[in-house]
Structure formats: structure tokens, C-alpha cells
Amino acid sequence: MLSNSDKAGDDAVAAFRAVIRVYGLLGRIMQPYFHGLGISGSQWSVLRALVRVEQEGREGLRMVELGDRLLIRPPSISGLVGRLQKSGLVWRYLPKSDLRCKEVRLTPKGRDLVDKILKTHRNQIRYLMCGLNSGERQELLTLLEKLGNHLYSITNGLKRNGASTGTVEDLRG
Amino acid sequence: MLSNSDKAGDDAVAAFRAVIRVYGLLGRIMQPYFHGLGISGSQWSVLRALVRVEQEGREGLRMVELGDRLLIRPPSISGLVGRLQKSGLVWRYLPKSDLRCKEVRLTPKGRDLVDKILKTHRNQIRYLMCGLNSGERQELLTLLEKLGNHLYSITNGLKRNGASTGTVEDLRG
DNA sequence: ATCATCTCCTTAGCATGCTAAGTAATTCAG
DNA sequence: CTGAATTACTTAGCATGCTAAGGAGATGAT
Numbered sequence: 160m161l162s163n164s165d166k167a168g169d170d171a172v173a174a175f176r177a178v179i180r181v182y183g184l185l186g187r188i189m190q191p192y193f194h195g196l197g198i199s200g201s202q203w204s205v206l207r208a209l210v211r212v213e214q215e216g217r218e219g220l221r222m223v224e225l226g227d228r229l230l231i232r233p234p235s236i237s238g239l240v241g242r243l244q245k246s247g248l249v250w251r252y253l254p255k256s257d258l259r260c261k262e263v264r265l266t267p268k269g270r271d272l273v274d275k276i277l278k279t280h281r282n283q284i285r286y287l288m289c290g291l292n293s294g295e296r297q298e299l300l301t302l303l304e305k306l307g308n309h310l311y312s313i314t315n316g317l318k319r320n321g322a323s324t325g326t327v328e329d330l331r332g
Numbered sequence: 333m334l335s336n337s338d339k340a341g342d343d344a345v346a347a348f349r350a351v352i353r354v355y356g357l358l359g360r361i362m363q364p365y366f367h368g369l370g371i372s373g374s375q376w377s378v379l380r381a382l383v384r385v386e387q388e389g390r391e392g393l394r395m396v397e398l399g400d401r402l403l404i405r406p407p408s409i410s411g412l413v414g415r416l417q418k419s420g421l422v423w424r425y426l427p428k429s430d431l432r433c434k435e436v437r438l439t440p441k442g443r444d445l446v447d448k449i450l451k452t453h454r455n456q457i458r459y460l461m462c463g464l465n466s467g468e469r470q471e472l473l474t475l476l477e478k479l480g481n482h483l484y485s486i487t488n489g490l491k492r493n494g495a496s497t498g499t500v501e502d503l504r505g
Numbered sequence: 506a507t508c509a510t511c512t513c514c515t516t517a518g519c520a521t522g523c524t525a526a527g528t529a530a531t532t533c534a535g
Numbered sequence: 536c537t538g539a540a541t542t543a544c545t546t547a548g549c550a551t552g553c554t555a556a557g558g559a560g561a562t563g564a565t
Contacts, residue, residue, distance in 0.1 A: 170469040171461035172454060175358070177476035182355040183403035184483035185348070190553075201521065223543060230356035235522050237545055242520080259530045259543045281345060288344035290482020295475055296343040302464060302472045303350035309463020310357035363523075374551065396513060408552050410515055415550080432513045432560045 185287065192283060196276055198248075201239055204229050206248065206273050209265045219252070219264035248272060358460065365456060369449055371421075374412055377402050379421065379446050382438045392425070392437035421445060 186200070193200050208228050212220050220228075226236045240263055243249040248269035254262050265273065288296055359373070366373050381401050385393050393401075399409045413436055416422040421442035424434050438446065461469055 170466055170473060171458045174464075174469045174473045174476070175457050175461055177473050177480065178351070178354055178358065180403070181351055181476050181480050181483065184480060184487060185351065186552090187403065187487050188483065194554090199520070221543080230353065230360065231521085232523065233544060234524080234546080238521070241545095257531075257543085261544070284348050285344045287483065287486070288348055288479070290479045291347075291475060293343055295478070296347045298471065299475045299479070300343060300347045300350050302468055302475070303347070303354050305468070306461070306463045306472070307350065307354050307357060310354065310361065310460065313460070314357060314360050359522090367524090372550070394513085404551085405553065406514060407516080407554080411551070414515095430513085430561075434514070 188287060196272075198246075198272070201229075201231075202243055202248075203276070205239055205243060205263075206265065206269060206276075209249070209263065209269070210273050210277075213265070219254075219262035221254075221260045221262050223260075225263060243269075361460060369445075371419075371445070374402075374404075375416055375421075376449070378412055378416060378436075379438065379442060382422070382436065382442070383446050383450075386438070392435035394427075394433045394435050396433070398436060416442075 189200050193203055196203075198206070205225065208225060209220060212218075222236050222240065223233060225240070226233055229236075231239075240249060240251060244251055247266060249263055250266050250269075251261050251263050254260055291299060362373050366376055369376075371379070378398065381398060382393060385391075395409050395413065396406060398413070399406055402409075404412075413422060413424060417424055420439060422436055423439050424436050427433055427435050464472060
């Protein structure tokens with residue numbers, strides 16, 4: 160019985176490793192691409208999130224909201240936004256409603272850069288992903304969304320447990 | 333015609349973003365897991381590669397081979413192996429055949445740790461991936477391998493081009 | 506045989522991620 | 536209304552990734 164589930168685990172390990180490998184390969188390609196644009200991939204994620212938020216009709220994002228969207232922790236957000244502010248692409252201010260928070264928004268210079276990058280960005284991503292045809296990309300998206308929902312529920316479990324170690328036992332035992 | 337390909341690009345962007353999100357979620361779960369084991373995910377990758385190489389009948393791996401397997405650059409390998417050596421898990425020596433190289437192998441302490449972790453590791457991965465059933469995991473693996481092969485051929489193109497900026501134009505124009 | 510080149514590794518310096526701990530503002534219990 | 540708990544952000548310190556540049560050994564053209 161255990162040997163059966165061992166075999167069932169093999170495709171789990173293989174798929175797990177494949178996600179990591181593909182992510183690594185994407186990074187190897189995207190890093191020099193962003194370097195040529197004068198920013199980093201992480202910085203692009205911030206700028207992109209701020210544009211999206213403007214399109215939703217809001218002027219800025221609180222730091223913690225940014226962290227939720229980008230899946231990174233508050234201290235990392237602080238550093239990232241700080242460097243973007245030093246570059247003049249982003250602006251940080253205190254909303255009057257809650258002085259604990261800081262909100263971030265694009266400067267005109269930041270918006271200009273995003274507009275410039277967006278003109279070609281979709282083509283770049285399309286080129287990376289053209290190893291799969293459209294049907295395959297949609298299938299991949301479906302599978303990753305399903306897996307992502309599962310993983311997200313695990314991270315919520317971690318959050319509820321406080322000082323968890325992230326193991327199966329913590330979450331199930 | 334461009335508007336058609338714009339629509340075709342949408343699923344490329346969505347799938348691209350899904351890979352990044354799933355990788356981020358995996359990291360959020362695996363990081364505390366490895367922390368509880370006394371090492372990091374990157375360090376585990378090194379130890380795991382060294383065990384695999386032993387199973388292939390070789391005693392150790394050159395630094396640069398390690399980098400190829402883990403998709404990281406030589407300076408990162410130096411630091412990673414250096415810290416593992418300081419922890420006594422790994423051993424670095426000069427092969428007589430080529431004094432430029434250094435080879436890395438597990439110490440007994442390192443092998444003991446790997447053996448201990450491997451007892452439960454597959455269950456942990458299986459738990460992460462159980463959001464998909466076995467057929468879905470195999471389908472995901474197939475898609476990611478196909479995409480990975482495409483991306484790998486792009487990185488080879490970057491290597492051949494020397495100081496490339498990693499854009500579509502560099503590789504196609 | 507020798508000089509140029511290539512390969513492998515390392516160091517220096519930076520960006521990005523994390524946890525732990527600290528400060529300031531808000532909220533809630535009494 | 537006041538004190539405790541919570542929430543948001545920051546700082547400090549570490550690990551990991553990168554590029555650029557340098558040194559030592561191997562290779563190759565002449």
C-alpha cells in the first residue's frame with residue numbers, strides 16, 4: 160500500500176521540480192530583459208500593480224496590499240518601494256484615514272516608463288510562452304490555477320497556526 | 333491581425349503569471365519547512381544533486397556542473413557550497429586531472445542529513461501537489477517540460493550571443 | 506616552446522527575499 | 536476614558552541570486 164502511494168508520489172515530485180525549473184529558466188531570460196529597461200523584475204511587478212490599481216479607479220496602494228499582490232513580506236516591500244522612490248518612479252504618502260499606513264502611487268515619470276514598457280512587454284511574454292500553443296497555454300493556466308488555489312489554502316493554514324514549520328504534520332497531524 | 337495576436341497573447345501572459353504565482357506560493361510553504369530541518373531550499377538542492385551523482389557512480393561534482401544542474405551562476409555556487417562546507421555537510425577538493433576545478437562531495441554528516449530528510453520529503457511534496465490528481469500532475473509535467481525545453485533553447489541563444497539583453501529582438505530580429 | 510586565449514573559480518558589490526525586533530497609530534475591552 | 540492588543544511599517548542582520556573583474560591552470564596557434 161505504501162509502495163503504491165510511493166509511485167503516486169513520483170509524478171508529484173516530477174511536477175514540483177518542473178515548476179522550479181521553468182521558473183528558473185524564465186528568470187534567466189527575464190533578468191537581462193529588465194536590466195536593459197533600467198529596472199528589475201521585482202520593480203516591474205510593483206509598477207504594474209500600481210497601474211492596475213489606477214485602472215480600478217484607486218489612486219494608490221497601501222504597502223501591505225502591495226505585499227499581498229506580490230506575495231512578498233512587509234520588509235521586502237519597504238526596500239523595494241524605497242529604491243523605486245529613490246529612482247523617482249514612485250511616491251509614498253500618508254493617507255489621512257489611517258496614519259499607520261503608507262500608500263504608494265506612480266509618479267508621472269513612473270507612468271511614462273510603464274507606458275513605454277507595456278508597448279513591447281506583451282510580445283516578450285508571448286515569445287517566451289510560444290513553446291506551447293494556445294490550447295496548451297490555457298490548459299497550463301487551468302492546472303496552475305487549481306494548484307495555486309490549493310497552495311494558497313495551505314499558506315492560510317500556516318498563517319492561522321502562527322509559528323508553524325510548514326510541514327505536513329503541522330497542517331494535518 | 334494584430335488584434336488577433338493580442339488576444340492570443342493574453343493566455344500567454346496569464347500562464348506566465350500563473351507560473352510565477354505558483355512558484356511564490358511553493359516558496360512560502362517550503363521555506364519554513366526547510367528552516368525546521370536546519371537548512372535552506374538552495375542548500376537542499378545541492379545536497380540532493382550530490383546524492384544523485386553518487387547514485388550515478390561518481391564521487392563528486394565540479395562546481396560548474398552543480399551550477400548547470402541548479403540553474404545558478406558560478407559566484408552563487410561558491411557562496412552556497414562555502415556555507416555548506418562551514419556547516420560540515422560538504423567537502424571541496426582539487427581533482428588531480430584539472431587543477432582549475434574543484435569538486436564537491438557529501439561528508440558522512442551530509443549524507444546522514446540527506447537520508448533523514450529523504451524519509452519524509454516525498455510526503456511533503458506529495459502534500460503540496462495533492463491539489464491536482466495524478467492525471468493532472470502528469471499533464472502539468474508534460475506541459476512544463478515542453479515549455480522548459482523551449483525556454484532552455486532561448487537561454488542557449490542568449491549564451492551564444494554574448495552580451496545580449498534577452499529581448500525578442502535580440503533573438504529573432 | 507611560447508604567448509594568447511579559454512575555462513574555472515573566487516571576490517566585491519548590489520538587489521531581493523526572509524525573520525526578529527522595534528516604533529507609531531488604531532482598536533477594543535473594561 | 537484608559538490600557539492592552541492589534542496592525543502597519545521600518546530597521547538590522549542574514550542567505551541567495553546576479554554582474555563585473557581578477558587570478559590560476561589548461562589549451563591551442565604559430
